[in-house]
Amino acid sequence: MDRSSKNRLTERLLPQFPGEGLFDRVARSVCRAGCLPRKELYEAWEVARRVRRRFRGGRVIDLACGHGLLAHLLLLLDDSSPVALGIDRRIPASAARLAETLEDAWPRLSGRVRLIQAELETIPLERGDLVVSVHACGGLTDLVLERAMAAGVRVAVLPCCHDLHRADTGGLQGWLDGSLAMDIMRAGRLRAGGYRVMTQQIPDDITPKNRLLMAEPEAAAHEDVEKQD
Numbered sequence: 712m713d714r715s716s717k718n719r720l721t722e723r724l725l726p727q728f729p730g731e732g733l734f735d736r737v738a739r740s741v742c743r744a745g746c747l748p749r750k751e752l753y754e755a756w757e758v759a760r761r762v763r764r765r766f767r768g769g770r771v772i773d774l775a776c777g778h779g780l781l782a783h784l785l786l787l788l789d790d791s792s793p794v795a796l797g798i799d800r801r802i803p804a805s806a807a808r809l810a811e812t813l814e815d816a817w818p819r820l821s822g823r824v825r826l827i828q829a830e831l832e833t834i835p836l837e838r839g840d841l842v843v844s845v846h847a848c849g850g851l852t853d854l855v856l857e858r859a860m861a862a863g864v865r866v867a868v869l870p871c872c873h874d875l876h877r878a879d880t881g882g883l884q885g886w887l888d889g890s891l892a893m894d895i896m897r898a899g900r901l902r903a904g905g906y907r908v909m910t911q912q913i914p915d916d917i918t919p920k921n922r923l924l925m926a927e928p929e930a931a932a933h934e935d936v937e938k939q940d
Contacts, residue, residue, distance in 0.1 A: 714917045716749040733787065736816065744812040746805035747778055750917060754869070757913035758845050758923060759784035762867045765909060765925055769839045769865065771795035774855045775847035778806040779826045783813050785843065786820060792841070797826040798834050831855070836862035846920065848872040856897060860904045865927040869913070870894055871920040894922050901926040 712727060720742045728738040734756055741747050759781055768791045773782040776797030786795050797806075806826055814821045827834070831854055836842065842859040843866070844852065852870040859866035873890035881899070883892035898908045906926040913921045 712749075714749065714753045714914070718749060719745060720747055720749050720752060721745045737784065737787070737813075740812045740816045741780070741809065744805070744809040746803070746809055747780065751777070751780065753917045754845055754913065755781040755784055757917065758843070758867070758869055759788055761911050761913070761923055762841075762843060762925065763788040766841050766865050766867070766927065768792055769841040770837065772834065772836060772840050772842045773797040774831045774834075774842060774844045774858070775799055775851050776802075776826065776844075778803055778809050779824060780809065781843060781845055782824050782826075783810070783820060785841070786823060787817060790819065793823065795824045796834065797824065798829055798831055799826075800828070800830060802826050802828045832858070836864055838862075838864065840864040842866045843868070845869045846871040846918075849874040850877065853897070856901065859926075860901065860906070863928050865925075866901075867923065867925040869920070869923050870897070871918075890920075891922075894924060898924055898926075905929050 722742055725739055725742050728735040738752060741752050767789050771782055771785045771792050773795060776782055776799045779797035782795035782797040786792055810824060836858060842864055844855040846869055847855055849872045852868050855868055856866060873893050875889040878893045879896045880889055880892035881896045901908050905928060907929050909925040911923045913923060915921050
């Protein structure tokens with residue numbers, strides 16, 4: 712199966728996901744909803760798994776959320792998060808169908824994921840939030856990072872559509888691909904802002920824009936270590 716396909720998942724593809732593990736169950740729900748490209752399912756799943764290995768709990772804030780699949784997945788993978796907000800400048804009409812299908816399969820999600828059509832700057836962030844964004848185009852990724860840093864909350868982004876004409880590449884383009892230089896500078900800004908930075912990649916057969924940047928305030932990281940001790 713081509714995991715990078717932009718073709719919509721539909722009920723015709725249900726036999727491709729016969730297992731009883733969480734991923735196959737989610738995939739069957741997405742097929743029944745019939746509104747998401749295959750690529751978006753795999754992107755959201757791979758990001759959600761990696762984020763939840765690092766960050767548990769907290770209110771989930773999915774900025775530039777699209778259909779809101781990532782917000783739902785983060786609650787399924789960690790039920791200690793009470794709610795998730797999915798924010799986008801335009802929420803697709805079919806997002807409601809996806810939410811309904813997922814809630815039918817997992818009634819505990821009912822009422823806990825809110826999709827809000829609004830500018831990304833308008834939603835107040837709170838201490839303990841987990842801010843996430845998958846493929847917020849161009850400068851939207853920088854807006855997500857800026858908002859998270861201003862509030863001092865945990866953040867995870869999978870950047871895309873790097874606008875190199877407006878980008879801060881730190882003069883590194885003589886050594887590095889421009890988009891990589893741009894993401895390195897993003898990581899540097901987080902470190903300079905008192906964040907502990909973690910970098911990973913999701914599989915590149917899903918998307919070549921596969922660099923996952925995660926960060927948390929150093930103070931929060933130290934608190935977690937002290938709790939473990």
